[in-house]
Amino acid sequence: MASGRLFDESMYRFDEAQPSWWEASASGPKPKGKPLTGSQSCDVAIIGGGYTGISAALHLTRDFNVDVRVLEAGHFGWGASGRNGGFATMGGTFLSAEKQIARFGLEETRQYFQHQNEAVELVRSLGQDEKINFQPQGDAELVVAEKQAHFEAMKRTAEIERDALGIDTFMISKEEFAEKYYDAPHQHGAMAQRPAFGLHPLRYAQGLAAAAERHGAKLHPGSEVTSWRKEIGHHVLETSSGRLTAKKVIVACNGFMPEHLHSGLKGRAMPLQSLIVVTRPLTDDELAAHNWQTECTAINSRNVYFYYRMLPDKRLLLGGRADTTGTLAAAKQTANDLTNYIGQLWPHWKGIEIEYSWRGFVCFTSEFHPSIGRMPEDLSVYFGFGYHGNGVNNATWTGRELARWIVQGNSPDEPRPLHLPPQFHGMTYKIPFAGLRRFYANVAVGWYRMKDRLDGIR
Numbered sequence: 492m493a494s495g496r497l498f499d500e501s502m503y504r505f506d507e508a509q510p511s512w513w514e515a516s517a518s519g520p521k522p523k524g525k526p527l528t529g530s531q532s533c534d535v536a537i538i539g540g541g542y543t544g545i546s547a548a549l550h551l552t553r554d555f556n557v558d559v560r561v562l563e564a565g566h567f568g569w570g571a572s573g574r575n576g577g578f579a580t581m582g583g584t585f586l587s588a589e590k591q592i593a594r595f596g597l598e599e600t601r602q603y604f605q606h607q608n609e610a611v612e613l614v615r616s617l618g619q620d621e622k623i624n625f626q627p628q629g630d631a632e633l634v635v636a637e638k639q640a641h642f643e644a645m646k647r648t649a650e651i652e653r654d655a656l657g658i659d660t661f662m663i664s665k666e667e668f669a670e671k672y673y674d675a676p677h678q679h680g681a682m683a684q685r686p687a688f689g690l691h692p693l694r695y696a697q698g699l700a701a702a703a704e705r706h707g708a709k710l711h712p713g714s715e716v717t718s719w720r721k722e723i724g725h726h727v728l729e730t731s732s733g734r735l736t737a738k739k740v741i742v743a744c745n746g747f748m749p750e751h752l753h754s755g756l757k758g759r760a761m762p763l764q765s766l767i768v769v770t771r772p773l774t775d776d777e778l779a780a781h782n783w784q785t786e787c788t789a790i791n792s793r794n795v796y797f798y799y800r801m802l803p804d805k806r807l808l809l810g811g812r813a814d815t816t817g818t819l820a821a822a823k824q825t826a827n828d829l830t831n832y833i834g835q836l837w838p839h840w841k842g843i844e845i846e847y848s849w850r851g852f853v854c855f856t857s858e859f860h861p862s863i864g865r866m867p868e869d870l871s872v873y874f875g876f877g878y879h880g881n882g883v884n885n886a887t888w889t890g891r892e893l894a895r896w897i898v899q900g901n902s903p904d905e906p907r908p909l910h911l912p913p914q915f916h917g918m919t920y921k922i923p924f925a926g927l928r929r930f931y932a933n934v935a936v937g938w939y940r941m942k943d944r945l946d947g948i949r
């Protein structure tokens with residue numbers, strides 16, 4: 492294991508799968524690739540086998556017949572792509588629609604959301620075209636108001652999204668919500684957004700990887716890149732058992748960014764932990780106690796929010812922000828806290844047994860939007876990361892856009908993809924005193940938790 496990692500070592504055990512419900516219920520085609528051995532070469536080498544890397548490999552091979560290899564330290568989908576909540580929803584940035592309009596302009600923000608829409612539909616169509624049984628569920632994302640005042644504030648957001656940006660955003664009253672979605676003391680109605688749906692994230696990652704392999708990509712699990720150098724114009728990537736020479740490299744590691752491999756990657760990504768708990772299947776009586784009707788994905792309206800959804804076999808999945816150390820003891824504590832929150836949010840389910848809990852990294856950036864580009868000092872290195880907890884669609888879309896950029900040559904000689912909206916432009920600023928990133932995260936999360944408490948939310 493390389494030194495200098497930001498979080499506890501237990502977060503980087505590439506040879507161990509997370510004890511997740513997704514790992515327990517994965518089925519369908521899996522990639523067959525083996526670890527890299529000997530001395531190999533290709534046109535494009537991809538570091539990281541999550542949605543970004545796999546989607547780039549799939550599009551490069553299927554659409555453009557490029558010679559591609561993917562090096563993944565664990566198994567395909569080992570990272571956040573096999574561990575997430577499975578929300579295929581719009582987002583990708585920490586900036587509200589209003590802030591985006593102020594920073595980038597109305598037309599640019601409209602275009603950004605068009606890409607978000609397209610990205611959700613891309614995931615859906617990949618599932619259909621590549622025959623991936625990822626169990627789609629629901630047809631909207633619900634932002635559930637925890638207070639009446641939040642519901643009122645959401646009306647303005649919905650108006651901007653619908654009228655200025657053309658997004659399919661609508662409000663649901665408390666009464667309608669109780670009747671058609673679920674009933675609980677904390678709900679005061681909701682704002683809903685389409686397109687959105689839920690899926691099985693690991694089946695999606697593995698199905699996508701199997702498809703990329705079918706289309707000609709060579710996939711290498713168990714192949715952590717431990718060193719990277721340039722030799723006579725070519726990149727040389729070393730793993731413990733092999734060596735890969737390539738003309739171009741895509742870095743697709745998001746929150747698990749191997750900063751030690753390349754000076755251009757240092758201090759750019761801000762990984763934050765998210766942790767998920769999954770209950771045993773709920774009985775019909777338990778579901779009826781909260782009149783649970785919905786399969787939609789949901790988040791609540793607090794600053795440090797929870798995300799949740801009912802899975803196909805009636806298990807409740809609930810996720811939220813975890814600690815900033817990454818130790819196993821802290822993870823256990825966060826899982827207990829989330830379990831207690833289930834009882835607070837849905838009193839009839841207080842004390843429900845939790846059968847699975849696991850964690851992983853989402854990735855923020857200093858500018859609060861995704862970072863897609865080429866290294867200014869070496870234009871043969873491409874990257875995409877920083878999806879702000881919204882990578883199911885954004886990482887998939889980014890992989891496709893990187894593939895197109897490489898082959899079609901848009902924005903030639905440019906480190907920034909000028910053909911995309913400015914929210915995606917190029918390498919994000921280095922975080923000052925990057926060694927303090929966990930401290931900054933602690934302060935920020937603490938600040939938002941305090942704001943929630945001042946707002947009367949526990």
Ligand SMILES: Cc1cc2nc3c(=O)[nH]c(=O)nc-3n(C[C@H](O)[C@H](O)[C@H](O)COP(=O)(O)OP(=O)(O)OC[C@H]3O[C@@H](n4cnc5c(N)ncnc54)[C@H](O)[C@@H]3O)c2cc1C
Nearest residue numbers: 539541542543564570571572575576578716851881882883
């Ligand atoms: C708990 C949790 C819940 C989430 N929920 C949602 C959600 O509901 N909806 C949503 O849209 N997004 C969600 N996200 C975010 C989403 O999962 C990510 O944005 C997305 O998966 C990122 O994909 P990626 O391919 O860029 O990175 P990852 O899937 O993290 O893949 C990066 C890969 O790089 C590999 N790697 C790192 N270093 C090396 C190296 N040196 N050599 C080789 N390989 C290396 C890692 O092993 C890893 O597999 C969630 C994330 C977490 C952790």
